[in-house]
Amino acid sequence: MHTNEVTIHDIAEILGINSSTVSRALNNSPRVAQKTKDKILKKANELGYQRNDLASNLRKSKTFTLGVIVPRISRHFFSSAIAGIEEAAFKEGYNVIICQSLESLEREQSIINTLVANRVDGVLISISMETENYKHFKGLEQRNIPFVFFDRHCNISKTSKVVIDDFEAAYRATEHLIQQKSTEIAHFSGPQNLEIYKNRFKGYKAALENYKIPFREELVIASSLMEDDGAKNIKKILSLPFQVDGLFCANDVVAIGAIQYLKKIGIKIPEDIAIVGFSNETTSSVIDPALTTIHQSGFKIGQIATNLLLDKISNDDKKQIHETIIVKTNLIERKSSLRIEKHE
């Protein structure tokens, strides 16, 4: 199979020199004469030499590789976050391994094992819907592999994370509806084991409370974040014995499903719909061109999370750690805050 594996020893032998010199030359060490360097590089090229990173990394016990774990890359938010991660990582000379948990805790655990086995230098994670058990992250800690949560985080203390202020965003979304004179506001929530959806729910409740609007259990419908859920949920809402005049969706995909269903059955959309989440640009522009705002939040979050992981948060950002950054999202007010938490 692998016949053509040219090594530094081959090059060394052919040139009648030592392999360490070859190694040095190929790593562009200043401690090799330019003449020898040229000779070596030429020969290496000629033979199609390609360093074996396995060996190199093993020796150096450093891989310059980061692992990224997301529920699924097909979600627009995650793919744009990955774009940001890659940009920031490449800038620092790191490669990135992208992995999908597919919302499965088991896969998430197995991915972490693989990443550890491959000795990645750090991990960026947005946890799966099933993740309630945090043992696997502790494993990373024990092995001194730094990791940073982004978006879907865990409430483990002393872990670095980059998240938006979900409570505030949800509060504002709900408040917006109230200001539109809605009083029966439904909430399509997400999995309540995920902090972000917990917080969005809390924000919703807080807004109601603050405006003295009674909270109704039956107006809150959970989902597993699929487009189908939007339609299902709307059906439930429509079957209620009273009129709902506002809707706050905790997730963009679900919102799209809901809007879609309403359109399809020709029912006028309730007074107002507020969405917290990072809508797919294309999709939202198709629903309504006005929704096409700047959707750089995913990219930005990915970048910042990576910089945080690599300890390369810019000077400007440095003071913002533990403070709030404003990024634009498609939330009504078109902004929400981003929180960075860094822990050693």
Add this chain to the structure above:
Amino acid sequence: MHTNEVTIHDIAEILGINSSTVSRALNNSPRVAQKTKDKILKKANELGYQRNDLASNLRKSKTFTLGVIVPRISRHFFSSAIAGIEEAAFKEGYNVIICQSLESLEREQSIINTLVANRVDGVLISISMETENYKHFKGLEQRNIPFVFFDRHCNISKTSKVVIDDFEAAYRATEHLIQQKSTEIAHFSGPQNLEIYKNRFKGYKAALENYKIPFREELVIASSLMEDDGAKNIKKILSLPFQVDGLFCANDVVAIGAIQYLKKIGIKIPEDIAIVGFSNETTSSVIDPALTTIHQSGFKIGQIATNLLLDKISNDDKKQIHETIIVKTNLIERKSSLRIEKHE
């Protein structure tokens, strides 16, 4: 930094046995007594041992890892292809490294170098828009690293590929428009260095020719596959001194941009629009719920490409390797890998 690196030697020493025995035990070799095995496994767990795959792979010169190169993971077609690739790969015990060329030849080359350096056991590629030079693939060949193209392929002879029949699909798409009585049919084509867009263009021309409809240069507008291009192209079409009554888009994203723009400026969409490509499920359902058909083509293509790469194509179709496999597709009439979307 890496303090806690437990090795098989640590385990061996603690247990007063040899590290080869530990290695065998951890690999579940039958040549270790069950009792010793249990002892070793227990201790390994206790110490949080995690094999160093770098070392293991180096020694075995086999990584059980496949590289995947796509233009961008955010395109629905590619993310579903990746899902298919991962499924097929995991089934055979392989891991997958996902890389984005971001439509850049330079990045594509550098990715291939990285994958080679990491000694992946195979590569799956859908080439970038810029790729016209195929040297880097030759490099894989020289190193005996098998690779398979899917969707966006090269016209290198003797390479494995999994593609749809773009010519036929385009022919039928155009034919469909003609049957709707369109005679001035525009074609939004893709980059003509990519085979798939070349073939779609050819199919368009062939259909016109066959139905004795004159081909007009000015009705063909190329694009770089961005949503913006759709709007730009439509503008050009609208400025023509004659009426266009049909449109065949060679790419889904461009089509969406076009439809969007027409909607926005309140112009009735021309007689008919046909799209060849793998639309984003969500997006197309938003445009028109009737379009929500089964979008498994990407997944399927990914699966087949992977099986082809791993020599696990069902049956004894070994002779098809190094030849072209055609995934037959159908148009309107069948749920399929390839679809034509019709819009009123």
Add this chain to the structure above:
DNA sequence: CTGTTAGCGCTTTCAA
């Protein structure tokens, strides 16, 4: 500036 030597952590002969 270059060579010698050792060893990263693992697997795999070959012997016992």
Add this chain to the structure above:
DNA sequence: TTGAAAGCGCTAACAG
């Protein structure tokens, strides 16, 4: 069933 020894390809002291 276990041990001893060699070596995957590379880098990094240390010497010269």
